[in-house]
Structure formats: C-alpha cells, structure tokens
Amino acid sequence: MGVLNVTPDSFSDGGRYLALDAALERARAMIVEGADVIDVGGESTRPGADHVAPDVEAARVVPVIEALAGEVRLSVDTRHESVARAALAAGATIVNDVTATLWPVAAETGAGWVAMHMAGVPATMQDAPSYRDVVAEVLEFLVARAEAATAGGVAEVWIDPGFGFGKSLAHNLELLAQLDRFVATGWPVVVGTSRKASLGILTAASDARVNGAGTNGADPQRATPPDDRLEASVATATWAMACGVDMVRVHDVRAHVHAAQVVGGHIGDAAEAA
Numbered sequence: 001m002g003v004l005n006v007t008p009d010s011f012s013d014g015g016r017y018l019a020l021d022a023a024l025e026r027a028r029a030m031i032v033e034g035a036d037v038i039d040v041g042g043e044s045t046r047p048g049a050d051h052v053a054p055d056v057e058a059a060r061v062v063p064v065i066e067a068l069a070g071e072v073r074l075s076v077d078t079r080h081e082s083v084a085r086a087a088l089a090a091g092a093t094i095v096n097d098v099t100a101t102l103w104p105v106a107a108e109t110g111a112g113w114v115a116m117h118m119a120g121v122p123a124t125m126q127d128a129p130s131y132r133d134v135v136a137e138v139l140e141f142l143v144a145r146a147e148a149a150t151a152g153g154v155a156e157v158w159i160d161p162g163f164g165f166g167k168s169l170a171h172n173l174e175l176l177a178q179l180d181r182f183v184a185t186g187w188p189v190v191v192g193t194s195r196k197a198s199l200g201i202l203t204a205a206s207d208a209r210v211n212g213a214g215t216n217g218a219d220p221q222r223a224t225p226p227d228d229r230l231e232a233s234v235a236t237a238t239w240a241m242a243c244g245v246d247m248v249r250v251h252d253v254r255a256h257v258h259a260a261q262v263v264g265g266h267i268g269d270a271a272e273a274a
C-alpha cells in the first residue's frame with residue numbers, strides 16, 4: 001500500500017503532493033514501482049496535527065481518486081464519514097479508518113475496511129500513552145471491531161495495530177515483536193511503520209556516531225529525520241512480512257517491493273517447499 005498524502009502538513013511528505021498534478025505523478029510512480037493499493041489521505045493524523053474540516057479534506061482527495069480510479073485499487077485514509085462516502089463514490093474501494101468506527105459505511109457500500117487502533121486523538125495521543133498490556137489490549141480492541149463489522153455486513157476487514165498512534169517507543173516495539181499474535185487471529189493484517197518517529201529515535205544514536213555530523217546533526221537525542229528512515233522502514237516491514245502480515249503501508253514503494261519479493265517470493269517459497 002503506497003501512501004499518498006494530499007496535505008500541507010503530513011509528517012514526512014506534507015506539501016509535496018497537494019497540487020493535483022504532483023499527486024497523480026506520485027501515485028503513478030508508486031503504481032509503476034509495484035503498489036497494489038494507493039492510500040489517499042487529505043488530513044494528517046501525526047501527533048499534534050491540526051483538525052481539517054471534512055469539506056476541505058474531501059476537496060483534496062476526491063479529484064485525485066477520480067483521476068486514478070481504474071488504474072489501481074484505491075483506499076481513502078480518513079476519520080470522517082462524509083469524506084469516506086465521497087471517496088467511495090469517486091472510485092475508492094477501501095476505507096482506511098484510523099478511528100476504527102466507520103465500518104457502517106463499508107457495510108452499506110460493499111467497500112473494504114481497515115480497522116486501525118489509536119489510543120485517544122492525534123492532538124494529544126502521544127502525551128502519556130499507557131497500557132496494562134499493550135498487545136492484549138490492542139488485540140482485544142481490533143478483534144471486537146472486526147467481529148462487529150463482519151456481523152454488520154462488511155465482507156473485507158483488515159486489522160492494523162496502529163504503530164505510533166498513542167504508543168510509546170516501547171509499546172511500538174512490543175507490538176512489532178508480537179505481530180504473529182495479530183496474524184494468528186485470522187484477520188488480514190496491515191502494518192504502517194514507514195518513516196515513523198520511533199524509527200528515527202532508534203537510529204539516531206548510531207547515525208550520530210557513524211557520521212560525526214549525521215543527518216540529525218550528530219545529536220543522538222535528536223531523531224533521524226523522516227526522509228532518512230528508509231532502511232529502518234524496510235527492516236520493520238520485512239520483519240512484518242516474515243511474521244505473516246498481509247500488507248505494509250509505505251512511502252517508499254520500490255524498496256519495499258524488493259523486500260517483499262525476496263521474503264515472500266523466494267524465502268517464503270523455499271520455506272514452504274522444505
């Protein structure tokens with residue numbers, strides 16, 4: 001799943017694809033690189049992001065979806081029912097829902113639905129995330145939502161632990177370490193670690209040491225910037241694929257398709273044959 005943020009303020013690519021031409025060029029490049037789905041978003045959900053009015057968000061995503069419909073499978077990354085409806089009418093066939101509440105729209109329209117776990121709301125979710133048992137709580141939440149959506153008539157349900165959404169670095173690592181438990185539920189799993197802050201924190205110390213003046217200014221306390229998190233992103237996505245995750249949501253499609261070809265197409269086949 002290739003990420004297309006048609007926003008001025010997304011954490012890694014804000015402002016780059018706000019113009020229709022730039023968005024379409026980016027989407028088509030990701031399609032050529034091997035994306036099976038393009039996830040179009042018109043509101044940043046990064047920690048502390050400003051709220052966007054649904055009509056503004058719809059005006060950003062609908063023209064992009066209309067132009068790409070028929071070229072590739074499209075999902076809409078939204079928290080708002082009206083935006084989901086407008087995007088589905090324009091040609092999207094998946095609602096990527098970071099609130100895990102919009103399944104009735106998917107049930108009504110026959111669309112697929114991604115239920116993602118988020119603790120709190122983007123404005124404050126990183127203030128002091130706390131869990132008794134993060135894996136158990138996120139699993140329980142997602143399975144309950146997936147069961148409700150299925151009972152309500154959604155035929156295609158995905159679950160996503162919501163890396164970085166109301167989670168500390170330790171929570172994110174625990175979720176990654178136990179992705180097999182999400183896979184074991186039987187629901188197809190999506191994971192989005194691409195370029196996220198936890199990866200910048202994990203790589204900052206070594207980056208500062210190796211480069212002297214690294215991309216984080218040699219300050220091990222300062223996260224490596226989003227554009228410099230490719231290797232860490234591919235590492236976590238490769239781990240996720242090896243755990244049996246069905247889809248990874250990524251900004252750098254080519255590198256992840258290469259990883260998928262090696263893990264799924266070669267190592268996976270050899271393991272099955274053995």
Ligand code: HH2
Pocket residue numbers: 003005007009010011012041043044045046077096097098114116160162163190191192193249
């Ligand atoms: N992460 C982001 C947005 N949508 N959807 C799913 N299912 N899973 C995720 O992990 C996920 C998501 C945040 O990343 P991005 O879209 O690149 O940034 P922003 O929210 O700043 O636009």
